[in-house]
Structure formats: structure tokens, C-alpha cells
Amino acid sequence: MGTIGVPSAADLSQSADVVIVGGGIIGVATAFWVGRAGLSVVCLERRDALGSLTTALSEECFRAQFTEPANIRMMKASIEFFERFAEVTGLEDCDLGLRQHGYLFVSAADEGPQLLRERVELQRRHGLDDVEYLDGDEVRRRFPFIGPRATAGTFRARDGWLSTHALTYGMARATAGGRFWVRTEATGLIVDSHGVAAVETNRGRIATRRVVLATGPFAAVTAARFGAMVPVTAVRRHKVVITGYPVIPESAPMTIDDGTGAYWRPESGGAALGWALPEPPMEPSETVPTDWTFPALVLEAVSELSPLWEGIAARLRREQVYLSAGQYPCTPDNNPVIDAYDPIPGLYLNIGYGGHGIMASPEGGRLMAELLMGRMPAEVQPFRLNRFATGGQAARESMVI
Numbered sequence: 001m002g003t004i005g006v007p008s009a010a011d012l013s014q015s016a017d018v019v020i021v022g023g024g025i026i027g028v029a030t031a032f033w034v035g036r037a038g039l040s041v042v043c044l045e046r047r048d049a050l051g052s053l054t055t056a057l058s059e060e061c062f063r064a065q066f067t068e069p070a071n072i073r074m075m076k077a078s079i080e081f082f083e084r085f086a087e088v089t090g091l092e093d094c095d096l097g098l099r100q101h102g103y104l105f106v107s108a109a110d111e112g113p114q115l116l117r118e119r120v121e122l123q124r125r126h127g128l129d130d131v132e133y134l135d136g137d138e139v140r141r142r143f144p145f146i147g148p149r150a151t152a153g154t155f156r157a158r159d160g161w162l163s164t165h166a167l168t169y170g171m172a173r174a175t176a177g178g179r180f181w182v183r184t185e186a187t188g189l190i191v192d193s194h195g196v197a198a199v200e201t202n203r204g205r206i207a208t209r210r211v212v213l214a215t216g217p218f219a220a221v222t223a224a225r226f227g228a229m230v231p232v233t234a235v236r237r238h239k240v241v242i243t244g245y246p247v248i249p250e251s252a253p254m255t256i257d258d259g260t261g262a263y264w265r266p267e268s269g270g271a272a273l274g275w276a277l278p279e280p281p282m283e284p285s286e287t288v289p290t291d292w293t294f295p296a297l298v299l300e301a302v303s304e305l306s307p308l309w310e311g312i313a314a315r316l317r318r319e320q321v322y323l324s325a326g327q328y329p330c331t332p333d334n335n336p337v338i339d340a341y342d343p344i345p346g347l348y349l350n351i352g353y354g355g356h357g358i359m360a361s362p363e364g365g366r367l368m369a370e371l372l373m374g375r376m377p378a379e380v381q382p383f384r385l386n387r388f389a390t391g392g393q394a395a396r397e398s399m400v401i
């Protein structure tokens with residue numbers, strides 16, 4: 001079982017097989033699999049609590065409907081982990097808050113039927129055999145809140161959302177022998193002729209031969225402190241939660257406009273909404289400023305296909321709207337980097353999960369643990385750092401949200 005707390009000097013004097021820097025969902029999921037592999041693991045988080053930066057600000061959703069085979073495989077495996085959470089972790093008492101209402105992508109385009117049919121065929125070829133193609137009438141029959149503009153849709157019933165807090169703390173608790181040190185900041189790396197020798201923190205030094213960087217939007221900043229360079233930028237993303245609207249169907253799926261990417265889903269008697277509008281990268285930040293024009297924009301956008309939102313938007317009062325913003329940790333191709341950092345032996349990267357870090361965390365953590373054990377599973381190849389080198393082959397995910 002894992003321990004979470006502020007470490008004493010004696011705690012820090014104990015070495016670890018692996019030290020993970022960053023206690024968001026990616027660092028914690030990595031710790032879980034490292035502990036399971038029988039290695040001793042310390043996870044460092046500089047904030048007061050695990051999972052309290054980007055992880056706490058997400059929409060908490062998961063889907064296997066992607067177009068890149070590597071992403072389909074990764075999310076399918078992660079969703080299976082969520083479904084079998086109690087069995088895999090041994091935590092019978094942990095309620096992940098799993099809501100498998102499905103993900104519904106809806107198109108309003110004339111070419112929607114052809115595009116979505118082709119996409120479903122591609123997904124099926126890559127093992128996603130439970131995604132359905134729906135024509136416009138079938139979308140409206142199954143989901144009566146969808147309006148006349150819909151021409152086609154795709155639906156997968158096992159997609160959905162969960163509690164990221166329960167997931168983070170469940171995995172930490174289930175980490176065999178895991179030590180999760182909060183208020184503990186990694187400030188540097190000590191390297192000797194063999195590679196990594198220790199991590200320097202604000203509380204003292206921890207001896208280790210393997211360090212995993214999992215600092216989310218701060219990946220490039222932390223890497224620079226360690227003498228490394230990584231292609232991760234921080235891009236602002238908003239989330240809107242509205243309360244007190246029973247007219248929003250509680251059983252609705254995550255509903256996404258396939259053309260614009262604007263989305264909504266039910267949440268505790270109201271809804272959570274979002275839209276990945278283009279924004280330039282910004283400095284990584286602990287507190288991300290919000291833009292109060294966003295709620296009106298997203299409400300208008302989701303009204304296009306789900307007309308029930310027009311009525312809600314017209315009556316909505318500001319005190320019913322909760323607006324927050326975090327930062328996607330983005331790589332140039334929006335897929336993560338799961339790899340060893342070759343110039344510094346013993347330094348590993350588990351970073352750059354963009355808008356998919358919650359849904360990808362179990363499998364991303366497992367793959368990182370495989371690398372730490374000296375193995376190189378084929379599934380890691382698409383996520384290696386060298387894909388960004390000149391002539392490298394970067395994956396092209398078309399369903400980035």
C-alpha cells in the first residue's frame with residue numbers, strides 16, 4: 001500500500017529504485033505499475049496534494065474512438081483497466097465513479113455520412129469492434145436532444161467519464177510500497193559516470209539510478225533543470241460547469257460536434273462543457289487565468305446540434321456557471337512521449353499527454369514501467385522521442401479534442 005505525506009529527513013535518506021517527479025495522474029499511474037513490478041518507488045509532488053494541478057481541472061472523460069492505431073490500442077487498454085479497477089488494484093472499497101454513458105460524435109456536414117462511415121471502418125480494422133455508425137435519423141431516434149442539422153454520428157457505449165480524484169488516490173493507495181512525498185520539489189539531477197545518481201529536492205537528496213519526468217505542463221521547465229530538452233508546451237483549455245438544470249438529460253453521453261469539437265456531458269444535475277479553441281502556447285502556470293467570454297462561446301457552439309442548449313443559454317445566470325482553466329501539456333503531434341532520454345542514462349520521460357492524460361494514464365504508466373524494467377514493448381514505438389527528429393515519423397491523430 002502507498003504512503004502519502006510530507007517526508008522527514010530520514011525518509012529522504014532512503015534510496016529508491018525509481019524516483020518519479022510529478023504527482024499528477026501520469027506520475028501516480030507510473031508509480032502504480034513500478035510498484036507492481038517489484039521496484040521501490042518514490043513519487044515527488046511539489047504541491048500540497050497529488051493530482052491537484054492539470055489532473056484536477058480536466059473534464060474526466062475517456063474514449064477509445066481515435067484514428068491513430070496506437071491511440072486506439074492505448075485507450076482501449078486503459079478503459080479495460082478502469083472497468084477492472086477493483087480486481088486489478090485489490091481495492092474493493094474504491095468507487096471510481098465510472099459513468100459509461102458513451103461518447104457520441106455528431107456531424108452536421110453533408111459529407112458527414114461518408115466521413116464517419118470511413119472512420120468507423122478504420123477503427124474496426126484496428127480492433128475497435130464496438131463503435132457504431134448512425135445515420136442522422138438514427139442519431140435523433142436514439143438521442144432525442146439532437147436537432148435536425150445532424151447528418152450522421154458515431155457512438156461507443158463503453159466510453160464515458162469517471163472521478164479523477166478517485167482514480168489518482170486509488171492508484172496511489174494501491175501502489176505496492178509506494179512513497180508519495182508532497183510539498184517536495186525536485187530541483188536538480190545529480191549525474192555521475194554511470195548516469196543518474198540522485199535527485200536533488202528542496203528537502204534533501206534522494207539516491208536513485210532511475211528518474212521519471214512526469215511534470216505535465218511543466219515538463220520543459222523541469223527537463224531544463226535536469227539538463228534535458230523536451231518538446232512540450234503549455235496550452236490553455238477552459239472547462240465550464242453549470243448547475244441546476246434538470247432539463248439536461250442525465251443519461252446523455254459525452255456529445256461532441258464532430259465539425260467544431262465543442263462538447264458537453266451531464267454532470268450532477270447540470271453539465272460540463274468544453275471546446276479546444278486554438279490558443280498560442282503560454283508559460284506553464286500554477287493558476288491559469290480564465291476568459292469570461294468562453295462560456296457564451298461554448299454554449300452557442302453546442303446549441304448548433306443540441307438545441308436544448310439555446311433555451312438554457314438564454315436563461316443562464318452567471319452564478320450558475322463555474323469556469324476554470326488549466327493547461328494541456330502538448331507535444332508537436334499531440335501524442336505523449338514515453339521514452340528513455342538517451343543523452344542522460346537513467347532519465348525517463350512520461351510527458352506531453354495533451355487532452356488525453358486521464359484516459360491514457362493506466363496504459364501510459366504501464367508502458368513506462370516496462371521501459372524501466374529494461375524492456376521495449378512494440379506499443380512504445382509510436383511514443384518515442386526520436387519521432388520528432390529530422391526525418392522522424394510523427395503519428396497523425398485526427399481526433400484531437
Ligand SMILES: Cc1cc2nc3c(=O)[nH]c(=O)nc-3n(C[C@H](O)[C@H](O)[C@H](O)COP(=O)(O)OP(=O)(O)OC[C@H]3O[C@@H](n4cnc5c(N)ncnc54)[C@H](O)[C@@H]3O)c2cc1C
Nearest residue numbers: 022024025026046054055059061186216326356357358359
Ligand atoms: C480543461 C481541461 C480538460 C481536460 N479534459 C480531459 C479529459 O476529459 N480526459 C482526459 O483524458 N484528459 C483531459 N485533460 C488533460 C489531462 O488533464 C492531462 O493530460 C493530465 O492531467 C496530465 O497529467 P500529468 O500528470 O501529466 O500533469 P499534471 O496533472 O499537471 O501533474 C504534473 C504534476 O507535476 C508537479 N510538478 C511540476 N514540477 C515539479 C517539480 N519540479 N517537482 C515536483 N513536482 C512537480 C505539478 O505540481 C503537478 O502536480 C484535460 C485538461 C484540461 C486543462
